Amino acid sequence: MKQELAEDLNPATVPPSVLAVPRYLEEVYWWAYVHPTAVRVFERQWLVNAILWGNFSRLRDAALDAMDLPPQGRLLQIACVYGDLTTRLAARMTGKTSLDVVDVLPVQLSNLQRKLCGHPRIGLFQRNSTALGYADDVFDRTLLFFLLHEQPDAVRRQTLAEAVRVTAPGGRIVIADYHGPSRMHPLYYLFRPVLALLEPYALDLWRSDIASWLPQQAGVRIESRRTFFGGLYQLVVLVRE
Numbered sequence: 064m065k066q067e068l069a070e071d072l073n074p075a076t077v078p079p080s081v082l083a084v085p086r087y088l089e090e091v092y093w094w095a096y097v098h099p100t101a102v103r104v105f106e107r108q109w110l111v112n113a114i115l116w117g118n119f120s121r122l123r124d125a126a127l128d129a130m131d132l133p134p135q136g137r138l139l140q141i142a143c144v145y146g147d148l149t150t151r152l153a154a155r156m157t158g159k160t161s162l163d164v165v166d167v168l169p170v171q172l173s174n175l176q177r178k179l180c181g182h183p184r185i186g187l188f189q190r191n192s193t194a195l196g197y198a199d200d201v202f203d204r205t206l207l208f209f210l211l212h213e214q215p216d217a218v219r220r221q222t223l224a225e226a227v228r229v230t231a232p233g234g235r236i237v238i239a240d241y242h243g244p245s246r247m248h249p250l251y252y253l254f255r256p257v258l259a260l261l262e263p264y265a266l267d268l269w270r271s272d273i274a275s276w277l278p279q280q281a282g283v284r285i286e287s288r289r290t291f292f293g294g295l296y297q298l299v300v301l302v303r304e
């Protein structure tokens with residue numbers, strides 16, 4: 064696949080992928096993202112909202128607010144998301160900002176292209192989050208919305224290293240994802256086995272702080288953290304130094 068997909072991301076014309084599908088996507092998430100019917104099943108606002116126990120809009124808006132979009136500059140979203148996250152982000156962009164969205168799966172990029180209806184300042188690119196292929200320090204804002212919990216430890220570490228590397232000094236990295244609730248949370252014992260079965264790496268985020276996957280001497284500081292829905296979700300803002 065060409066690196067620059069923005070002009071020809073018509074699902075009918077997307078050429079075969081040149082990037083290998085990561086093993087964890089094939090083995091764990093084939094039903095959610097890789098299988099040809101996945102988009103048809105999951106691309107429903109009510110369903111993504113239900114998967115987040117009714118918190119999708121709240122988390123989406125909190126993440127977009129936390130991006131504190133600059134009047135001009137380059138934005139990066141690492142991985143497509145079902146629902147209206149990216150169209151809402153696009154609606155907040157001024158005429159002088161541009162957005163790159165990267166994803167490893169052409170089917171997900173095609174789906175997003177359909178939702179964006181050819182937005183002129185948004186480019187879609189097939190990239191692996193572990194090897195983004197951009198120069199250092201090129202983005203003013205980088206968004207990771209519920210990606211890290213899907214990735215095995217070493218992949219998550221590399222994704223964060225890449226997010227930090229491509230974000231410019233003074234730029235922000237906004238992360239929304241799972242977080243470990245207390246044992247008193249009504250869903251603690253109900254949801255834990257569901258995650259263990261369907262999203263096994265997600266429990267890493269129940270156990271450990273996101274900072275533990277940041278590279279040493281990352282040149283990044285944690286500006287803020289918030290938890291949502293009794294601690295089941297978190298929003299972390301990192302600032303590149």
Ligand SMILES: C[S@@+](CC[C@H](N)C(=O)[O-])C[C@H]1O[C@@H](n2cnc3c(N)ncnc32)[C@H](O)[C@@H]1O
Pocket residue numbers: 085088096111141142143144145146165166167168171190191192193208209210213
């Ligand atoms: C952001 S995550 C989950 C978002 C959320 N759960 C939703 O409703 O869509 C899903 C996306 O991550 C992408 N993805 C997973 N691993 C990736 C990787 N290593 N590089 C780039 N994209 C990746 C998948 O292809 C998929 O489109």
